[in-house]
Amino acid sequence: MDKNSGKAFDYNLFKRLIAHTKPYRFTFFGVALAAILLSLFAVVFASFAGRIVNDAIKVKDPDKLLMLVLAMFGVLLGQVISQLCFNYYANWLGESVIKDVRVALFKKMIGFKMQYFDTSSIGVLVTRAVADMQRIGEIFSQGFFVIVADLLKMLTAAAFMVYLNWKLALLVFALLPIILYATRLFQKAMKKAFIEVRAQVSNLNSFVQERITGMKIVQLFTREEIEKENFRKINEKHQNAWLKTVWYNSIFFPIAEIVTAIAIGLVVYFGVLQDLNSINQDNIGTIVSFLFLIELLFRPLRQIADKFNTLQMGMVAANRVFAILDTDSHIEDTGTIVKDDVKGDxxxxxxxxxxxxxxxxxxxxxxxxxxxxxxxxxxxxxxxxxxxxxxxxxxxxxxxxxxxxxxxxxxxxxxxxxxxxxxxxxxxxxxxxxxxxxxxxxxxxxxxxxxxxxxxxxxxxxxxxxxxxxxxxxxxxxxxxxxxxxxxxxxxxxxxxxxxxxxxxxxxxxxxxxxxxxxxxxxxxxxxxxxxxxxxxxxxxxxxxxxxxxxxxxxxxxxxxxxxxxxxxxxxxxxxxxxxxxxxxxxx
The missing domain is CATH 3.40.50.300 (P-loop containing nucleotide triphosphate hydrolases)
Known part of the structure; x- marks a missing residue:
């Protein structure tokens, strides 16, 4: 499977992972519904913000202002409830899936023939059964569903932008290719970086486990300084692998922030120009709505890139775990004889x-x-x-x-x-x-x-x-x-x-x-x-x-x-x- 390491997303691997959610399908669809509600509430909230400016503040109507503020509060309450359900049940689903996969993995490992353990690192197997499992759980709790929710927010925000003012919407959309291209490069780079991270984590676990188990030999032959130096080198490789991910984040997120700031500046500038040249002068409320909508459009993009990191780390972990589950290294238990009175000849x-x-x-x-x-x-x-x-x-x-x-x-x-x-x-x-x-x-x-x-x-x-x-x-x-x-x-x-x-x-x-x-x-x-x-x-x-x-x-x-x-x-x-x-x- 390493041959696919350059792919930003492995659909077949993800499809196999999603199959483990079948016993929890109602929770799965419940989380999906919460994601849809979050996107709708976010856009409605932005709409109400613009209406407050145009329909209440500009005409100085306190009753309508109160009504819209209460409506916004209701929308905000709906967002809070939806977010609570989304966070809890997405995490619950992730933990349930890794519980099942971990049981399947352990069952597989205890069925392996001795030859498999003769050639396998115990530290690596422990990493697969513990640390990698948590990464798989994060696919659901912090990766997949968060990405879906953010994509829905972006689509609804983009559609509402076009509805409010298609000219300003096109202005914002013109900046999207820049951040989309940067996101694509970021995803590919992070995929390779996370594969290296997982490899170094496994090496580190194996080294530490072996030295602790063989501590008597280390001390008996006075190898403390030598092993300390070996550990320093392995730990340095581990650090460098993580620093690659930090470097990619350090490049991408400032670019995303700059593009967002440019979008806001352009909308305000051209929106005000339109408002000055307009007879009705209703663009101020639209600009206010656009400020919320731009955040809904660009912030999810930044978060998607961040959450895609989590998704990719989980996919790398799933790749490694499924590699063990797919390993055919067991004694064929095809016998049918069960005897209670074996004599011992x-x-x-x-x-x-x-x-x-x-x-x-x-x-x-x-x-x-x-x-x-x-x-x-x-x-x-x-x-x-x-x-x-x-x-x-x-x-x-x-x-x-x-x-x-x-x-x-x-x-x-x-x-x-x-x-x-x-x-x-x-x-x-x-x-x-x-x-x-x-x-x-x-x-x-x-x-x-x-x-x-x-x-x-x-x-x-x-x-x-x-x-x-x-x-x-x-x-x-x-x-x-x-x-x-x-x-x-x-x-x-x-x-x-x-x-x-x-x-x-x-x-x-x-x-x-x-x-x-x-x-x-x-x-x-x-x-x-x-x-x-x-x-x-x-x-x-x-x-x-x-x-x-x-x-x-x-x-x-x-x-x-x-x-x-x-x-x-x-x-x-x-x-x-x-x-x-x-x-x-x-x-x-």
Missing amino acids: IEFKDVRFGYLKDEQVLHGVSFNAKVGQTVAIVGATGAGKSTIINLLNRFYEIDSGAILVDGIDIKEYTLASLRSHIAIVLQDVFLFADTIANNISLMDDSISVKDIEAAAKQIGVHEFISSLPGGYAYNVKERGTMLSSGQRQLIAFLRAYVSNPSVLVLDEATSSVDTYSEQLIQQATEKITQGRTSIIIAHRLATIKKADKILVMDAGKIVETGTHKELLKKGGYYSKLYEAQFLAEEVV
Whole structure:
């Protein structure tokens, strides 16, 4: 869509946006009616101003003066009421539309496959869901309807000018091409400027979010001054992008003011000349009306240019948001099987997969995990261990081969059904800024605090949680920063246990934890793996000695299979790996 960045207005994009107002069509037409009334009241007010001069002041008729003043007051009251309804319901409509679009956007994003997030900036996505949404809302509250209302004012003002005095009207209209041409240039320039502004806002958000998230690394490697300088450069680009818009405004609005002042001067000069040469001498009231009408004609033009800025910023934001909504990056959920009693029999058949095209990570992986078995997967970093877990959950689609659960291809299951039977404990545990209880249940109403406490006692972590201030109501803050890595792992184990999965996956779950936490984790592991199929990925081979089967991976292939004792007897890759770890531990 960037190819259209030079266009002042994208009709197709706007049409798509307007489609979101259909549920609020009565409000939409109500706002449109208020805009029409505002234009009519404005012209009637100008008419009454001229009549006061000609029909009351010149003939010195106090009764008619009072009547016209009261009529003007009534018109003014109508304007106030119409303006109030216009402002409130235009904003209400805008907020309602962005509420719906934001829900649709969030629903779209949580359905994306992991590969999309691997290549997308989180800061940019946050900008789309928050800041850009507000810009879209402003299309209705400060852009489109305001422009329509101002255009109606201009048309009615122009028509009434012709009716009052076509000669003076032509004089005013002769100046319109100047301001219209300036407005056109202004709109095109602002369109390009606002695209740059939105890009710099996204860059700024991404930079700040990443540095705050990685603040430990920034301070640990004393990069404060370097990051400060990087931020200064990005912030300067952001400032320069905004200054372009300020510069264009600084040029346009003085031109508009000068043209308006010239129009007023010409009307007064030639209107008075006409009045001096006229027998009836009624042009004074007409001139007074024209002074109001010129404001109605030229002020909306200035406002339209200003509001067109808002409209264009909203359109740029809508363009970016719809680009995400149009992104086809989701796992096809075409399966129809929903099972409540998955046993947990897993089989990989010649599975091949690569995160990037023509760069395979798995080269024909085949293995099975029988119901209730504990299968461990070991190997060097990058061997493809975690990839197997990602594919089992259908976070990514395999290139070829098949993955079966209970003898059924996982593509035949609905995604919700498949994933509901698999629980994963990752090495890098993610916790939300919420209570421990909510982080365990993930707001599932079917899991009560009593259920959580009972499960915690069963796997031996109740004592640890109870020792925290507030116990299960303890708020772990963003990403669980109030807990140690070992404590976060224990919470993750409990989260997996209460979901009662048929298949349990432990991905490096005991790495980087203290000895005490590791003992608790080992106890929890023995408890939660009982009676269910378990897949354990581990670097520390001492933790998988009791596994029913060990798969040894190297460069995306399974090179050895067997129990701990069987693999040691072979004296192959596993044996060498175990000896290397054992010697390293002995040295320590």
